[in-house]
Amino acid sequence: MPRLVLVFAVLAIATVLGLWWRSRNGRFTPVERSVLDRAARLDPAGVPASSGASPSVASSPRTSSSHAGSPTTPGLSTTSGPAIAGHADAVVTPDRLGAPLGSTATFLQLSSEVCTPCRRTHAVLSTLAGERDGVVHVDLDVAEHLDLVRQFDVLRTPTVLLLDPAGVVVGRMSGATSRAQAIGALEHLRHPEENP
């Protein structure tokens, strides 16, 4: 009898884990307002200061940055001190993106080739970008962009970073993302004070 209880307990734990996992998929998590405000104060132009100093991620080896199509020029993620590290780390420049930023929003999707939900999310976001002016969808392979993976602490694929017109990361989603969730994220960009 205790064994039967054990079986049910294990299955109950698995069910809770599964429901939690499913509820997290595609949920938009905005970057906190205070963080964005602090970044804006440090650099009103919204452009990262690239002073040619050593990259902020210099401690981590950039094994994949030699790959063609991933322009990780050392000056791009630079900071001259820890004070503005948070800001530069929150910006993706068109150079690193490998494409121009959208005038309204950019969905930066980080995918792996072996991931099935990545393909579904890709279809959802590219369709949406095709329908809306100023919305751009860029899909990058994590294996070739480990610098971005490290910089934004990406733990699973797909992870979608939502960039504002200046390339500032204003929020993120991970896991299979539905069309409604993607539209909700765009709404947040337009009205950040309202909760999604």
Added chain:
Amino acid sequence: MTDTKIDPRGPRFGAALTAVLLVVVLLLGTSTAAVVVLAVVAASFALGVARGVQGTWQAAVFRTLVRPRLAAPTELEDARPPRFAQLVGLVVTGAGLVLALFGVSAAIPVSAAIALVAAFLNAVFGLCLGCEMYLLGLRLRSRSA
């Protein structure tokens, strides 16, 4: 081999069969019978690691009994993530077996319970551990390289 595409319902059905076996292991406690059934599960995982998830006996059951009754799949998935998940299952159940052979009998239900959680999540929610852990593995590998 690297570009093999499979019906995503296959591994999920296989995980359901594996989950049933693991429930049996838990119900058998720490008896010899439990060790034997867990060994069968571990051997199935070993088959999946060696030949891909489409080469397991669970996949054979799916192909012959289940898939003919289903509509064609709406999408195919890469065979690599589920194969990685088979490796995760082999490590968990294999560790349980090895510890049991060294006299740690509690390792049998513990490893069966962990593997059951993973198999249940795969079967019921379509959560593929291999897919979720792929990037973590990539990050670790590139760091040590």
